[in-house]
Amino acid sequence: MxxxxxxxxxxxxxxxxxxxxxxxxxxxxxxxxxxxxxxxxxxxxxxxxxxxxxxxxxxxxxxxxxxxxxxxxxxxxxxxxxxxxxxxxxxxxxxxxxxxxxxxxxxxxxxxxxxxxxxxxxxxxxxxxxxxxxxxxxxxxxxxxxxxxxxxxxxxxxxxxxxxxxxxxxxxSTWIGAYLAVMSIPNYLGLRDRMDGVTDVNRMVGVYGGAHMDDARAVFLFRPAAELDYHHRDVDRQKELLREQFAGMGWEVPRLLGEEMDNASTFYFDSITxxxxxxxxxxxxxxxxxxxxxxxxxxxxxxxxxxxxxxxxxxxxxxxxxxxxxxxxxxxxxxxxxxxxxxxxxxxxxxxxxxxxxxxxxxxxxxxxxxxxxxxxxxxxxxxxxxxxxxxxxxxxxxxxxxxxxxxxxxxx
Structure with a gap:
């Protein structure tokens, strides 16, 4: 068979x-x-x-x-x-x-x-x-x-x-109110056994490495007021939306949204659906x-x-x-x-x-x-x-x- x-x-x-x-x-x-x-x-x-x-x-x-x-x-x-x-x-x-x-x-x-x-x-x-x-x-x-x-x-x-x-x-599909983005970046924070991040109302960011990874991952979770308009293959639009949603956030976020996202080897963005x-x-x-x-x-x-x-x-x-x-x-x-x-x-x-x-x-x-x-x-x-x-x-x-x-x-x- x-x-x-x-x-x-x-x-x-x-x-x-x-x-x-x-x-x-x-x-x-x-x-x-x-x-x-x-x-x-x-x-x-x-x-x-x-x-x-x-x-x-x-x-x-x-x-x-x-x-x-x-x-x-x-x-x-x-x-x-x-x-x-x-x-x-x-x-x-x-x-x-x-x-x-x-x-x-x-x-x-x-x-x-x-x-x-x-x-x-x-x-x-x-x-x-x-x-x-x-x-x-x-x-x-x-x-x-x-x-x-x-x-x-x-x-x-x-x-x-x-x-x-x-x-x-x-x-x-039913959108349950949030979005997820993940990108691969250099492990410039030297993370191996931990995730570091910042959490605020309706948004959070974390960066983690791994025991067998040469690089690191930056993870973004956020909840906008309404469902976003974008195509799931339009990476430029996705990055623009991410910068809008996390504008003004402290910690490492400005660097992550700037040079690290511009040079990220991989980038993933999708609704939590x-x-x-x-x-x-x-x-x-x-x-x-x-x-x-x-x-x-x-x-x-x-x-x-x-x-x-x-x-x-x-x-x-x-x-x-x-x-x-x-x-x-x-x-x-x-x-x-x-x-x-x-x-x-x-x-x-x-x-x-x-x-x-x-x-x-x-x-x-x-x-x-x-x-x-x-x-x-x-x-x-x-x-x-x-x-x-x-x-x-x-x-x-x-x-x-x-x-x-x-x-x-x-x-x-």
């Missing part, structure tokens, strides 16, 4: 790993000409995703590449005093098993684990999909047309597969990760959600013996509650990370003091009482799926 996956970042290779293990013939198509090394940003893997990584035999590689961020320091408003949080204490409140890793490093690990058994088509993309009684005819932008039994979109928030099958992104779809499957096509149910970049644990979603989708296809009508429905049932809870959490997290007023700014400082000084079990209880769902990832119970191949793989067509 032949399955085409669009997207080779995180969800795509994880899905490919498990599908191959269950006996499916897998092809992954990726628009980028090679494995993406675009600077990226740090992402979190919580307990269920870590357990899946462990089952893939990759836990040591992931642990080795963790960022090593141990301290988070920031100034509130125009104050000179720096408030410092021990990251390990915070993460123990949130999850019993966690690692922070650069997204590009994680994608590289997953790709290396699958490249010998999975066909990768780099530098190409799906141009059209036509379903027939036996499968899906796929027209590629560059390569020859081919047929597959199933097609899975793992191509992110701005999914091409979703657009082709379900319609324009605007039908499903949720996808809200009634179903992620149509016919022989389904979606996984951000392509189907992004809870919001940087605020909803979307990377862990994507890893779990890929594992579940592959497992349900294996359990159903490749019957997509059964498998897709079971996949959506299995993931539904996790997705809905992640959406709810993301909306609250966006408000807590980017204070909407002076009271929110004060509460953020008090929260840091609480985590730093209160024993972890008590901090967990207090945090849950004030932020419902803080430990939602650790509450997910992974289903066990067949360990032997469930279908006979056909040669890729």
């Amino acid at each position: 032949r399955i085409l996956i669009s997207g080779a970042s995180v969800a795509g290779p994880v899905l490919a790993y498990w599908l191959n293990r269950y006996g499916f013939a897998v092809t992954v198509v990726e628009r980028a000409p090679a494995l993406r090394k675009a600077g990226g940003h740090a992402v979190d893997l919580f307990r269920p995703a870590m357990d899946i990584v462990d089952r893939m035999g990759l836990i040591e590689q992931v642990q080795t590449r963790k960022t090593g961020t141990e301290w988070l320091s920031f100034r509130a408003g125009n104050g000179d005093r720096s408030h410092t949080l021990e990251v390990g204490r915070l993460m123990r409140v949130v999850s019993d098993r966690h690692v922070e890793i650069m997204r590009d490093d994680l994608g590289e690990i997953f790709h290396e684990a699958t490249q010998r058994d999975v066909e990768y088509l780099f530098g190409d993309s799906i141009a059209a999909l036509a379903e027939n009684a036996d499968g899906v005819d796929v027209t590629f932008e560059r390569g020859p047309a081919r047929s597959f039994d199933l097609v899975i979109g793992a191509d992110g928030l701005h999914s091409n597969v979703r657009r082709l099958v379900f319609g324009p992104e605007s039908r499903f 949720q996808l809200r779809m009634d179903t992620w499957s149509r016919g022989r096509v389904s979606l996984v990760g951000d392509a189907g149910y992004c809870p919001g970049p940087a605020v909803g644990g979307s990377t862990s959600l994507a890893v779990v979603g890929a594992y579940v989708l592959a497992g349900e296809l294996a359990e159903a013996g490749g019957d997509h009508t059964r498998a897709f429905a079971a996949y959506e049932r299995e993931m539904g509650d996790y997705v809905r809870r992640s959406r709810t959490f993301a909306v609250g997290a966006a408000k807590r990370l980017i204070p909407t007023g002076r009271l929110g700014l004060w509460s953020l400082v008090q929260g840091i003091r609480l985590i730093n000084h209160v024993p972890t079990p008590i901090a967990r209880a207090l945090a849950d009482s004030g932020a419902k769902g803080l430990r939602l990832h650790d509450e997910i119970v992974l289903k066990d799926y067949p360990r032997a191949p469930a279908v006979k793989a056909d040669a890729a067509g």
